[in-house]
Amino acid sequence: MANSNIILTGEERTFGENEIIVSKTDLKGKITYANKVFLEVAGYTLPEVMGKPHNMIRHPDMPRCVFKLLWDTMTQKKELFAYVMNRCKNGDHYWVLAHVTPSFDADGNVIGYHSNRRVPKRATLDNIIIPLYAQLLQIEQSHPSKKEGMEASTQYLLNVLNEKGVAYDEFILSI
Known part of the structure; x- marks a missing residue:
């Protein structure tokens, strides 16, 4: 579970364009x-994160x-690209373009997940992702239950993709 005791600072952190954030779960x-x-970037030590939920x-x-x-895609044993805003230990935040993929054993069984994250393009964040995510979050928060809100925002996102005539991964990779 995400630590809800962290006070958000509103300060954004960045990392180098040639750096890659990597984690496995x-x-x-x-x-x-x-x-x-x-x-x-996240402001943690290795002992603070090992064995902890990635969220x-x-x-x-x-x-x-x-x-x-993301989780629906992972259960289908497929990879996914997504823009994600993460929270740092001190309450700062940072944006990433994440590539998440299942990890397989020699028999093809999923044994975990692997994610590489790069610095996203600022214009893509400002002009597309941040406004879209604000709309999705507003939809989620406008419903009496978290489940209903998530279902409504998921449907909104699917409608946006349908209007553009693309699947989610095509949309993400095209912006």
Whole structure:
């Protein structure tokens, strides 16, 4: 569970365009590996993150429907690209373009998940992702239950994609 005791600062952190944030989790989303860039940007030490749920860095302004889409895709043994705003230990935040993929054993069984994250294009964030995510979050928060809100925002996102005539991954990779 994400740490809701962290006070948000509104300050955005960045990392180098040639740096990659890498983490791996087990099947339940608990961190089994975090690289130096992940630790530096998020502001944690390796002992603080190992074995903890990856959603410890979930920012409350991230629409839940994006994570639903991520997990739905992972259960189909497929990869996904997504823009994500994460929360740092001190309450700062940082944006990433995440590539999340299942990890397989020699028999083709999913044994965990692997994510590489890069710095996203600022114009894409400002002109497309931030306004879209604000709309999705507003839809989620306008419903009496979290489940109803997530379902409504998921449907809104699917409608946007239908209007554009693209699947989610095509949309993300085209912007």
